[in-house]
Amino acid sequence: MSSTESAPTKFILPDLVTDCTFPLRLNSDCYDVARASEKWLLSGARLVEPRSSKFMGLKAGELTAACYPDADASHLRVCSDFMNWLFNMDDWLDEFDVEGTWGMRECCIGAFRDPLQFETEKLGGKMTKCFFSRFVKTGGPGCTERFIHTMDLFFKAVVLQANDRANGLVPDLESYITVRRDTSGCKPCFALIEYAARIDLPDEVMQHPVIQSMEEATNDLVTWSNDIFSYNVEQSRHDTHNMIVVLMRERGLDLQGAVDVVGNFCKGSIDRFQTERDNLPSWGEEIDRDVAIYIDGLQNWIVGSLHWSFDSERYFGKEGLDVKQQRIINLLPKRPL
Known part of the structure; x- marks a missing residue:
């Protein structure tokens, strides 16, 4: 039998939606904010067909509304603008080499550091100035610094990814997991939980091992499930930055076997989140109230991202x-090389 005949033609998704029993909620301002934010991105990024239609099928505003269900309209709008910007940035960076990615990082980090005075002609930088100048009006100092720091981690990890892509490298599983936690863009989204709720947690709370473990479990679930959902589109364009590809290469698994392993990893990350929630310490009544809001925000990301992945047309x-x-x-079918 030839390799073409023996190659798989389909695979079965793990039932992650059933594994996740958290309640799905949607912000009441979802649709008005989502549509306004889409117009903002189409204009700011100057998208034309076919990219504009592809972008409209993304429905990032609906993801935002599920992840920040209690935000008021103005804070939801900043979150939605960021989410649309991030997805668009991710698509742009897929086509950039290492030098181009580094240049975009310099521009955007400059805009984050001083959204009012920073000068740039790059579209990505101009959009950064636009949404982040609104963010800093109410974002607390701790959450603002966390947002900028984690965005820097995102850009640096994407540089590594661009380097791997240019050299045809597939990393080992451990290296992949480390870099994927940053290329996912989840970490700045977690800082937006604080922003949207108008809280600013102390560094001692955010650096606590239990909080960091819950963030990691959330990031892993969102990221690894995304690797499953995006695998089909990615394999068709020969993209190897995906845990399924890493596992097939490292463990000699077939496609379904690798999908099943990632599915089990996802279920384990939900279990890890629940276990760590039971281990949360107390920092006193006022801080504990804000911590509870933050943990609920992580939970919203887990359930919101899972359901949105099927509502969006991206995958x-x-x-x-x-x-x-x-x-x-x-x-x-795979695209011609």
């Missing part, structure tokens, strides 16, 4: 609801 086109029920993925 399954217009078949998302069918895929959610049937869990069968028919592999796309």
Whole structure:
């Protein structure tokens, strides 16, 4: 039998939605804010067809509304603008080499550090100035610094990814997990939990091992499940920055076997989140109240991202609801190299 005949044509998704029993909530300002934010991004990024239609199918505003269900409209708008900007930035950076990625980092970090005075002609930098000048009006000093620091980690990790892509390298599992926790862009989204709720947790809380473990479990669930959902589109364009590819290469697994392993990792990360929640210490009544808000925010990210992945057209086109029920993925043909 030839390798073409023996190659898989489909795989079955793990049932992550059933594994996650957290309540799904949606911000009441979802649709008004989502549509306004989309117009902002289309204009700011100067997207034209076919990119503009592809972007409209993303529905990042709906993801934002599920992850920040209690934010008021103005704070939700900043979060939604950031989310649209981040997805668009991610798509741009896929096409950048190491030097281009580094240049975008310099521009955006400059805009984060001084959104009012920083001068740039880059579209990414101009959009950064726009949403972050609104962020800093109410963002606390701790959460603002966490946001900028984690955005810097994002850009540096994407530089590593660009270098791997240029050299045709597939990292080992441990290296991949480390860099993926930063390329996911989840960490700045967690700083937005504080921003959206108008809280600013002390560094001693944010540096506590239990809090960091819960953040890591949330990041892992969002990131690893995304690797499963995005695998089909990515394999069709020969992209190897995906845990399924790493596992197939490192452990000699077939496609379904690797998907099942990542699914088990995802279920384990939800269990880890729950276990660590039971280990939370107390910092006193006032701080504990803010910590509870933050932990709920992480929980919203877990459940919100899972459901949104099927509502968005980014991974399954217009078949998302069918895929959610049937869990069968028919592999796309690979693009010519």
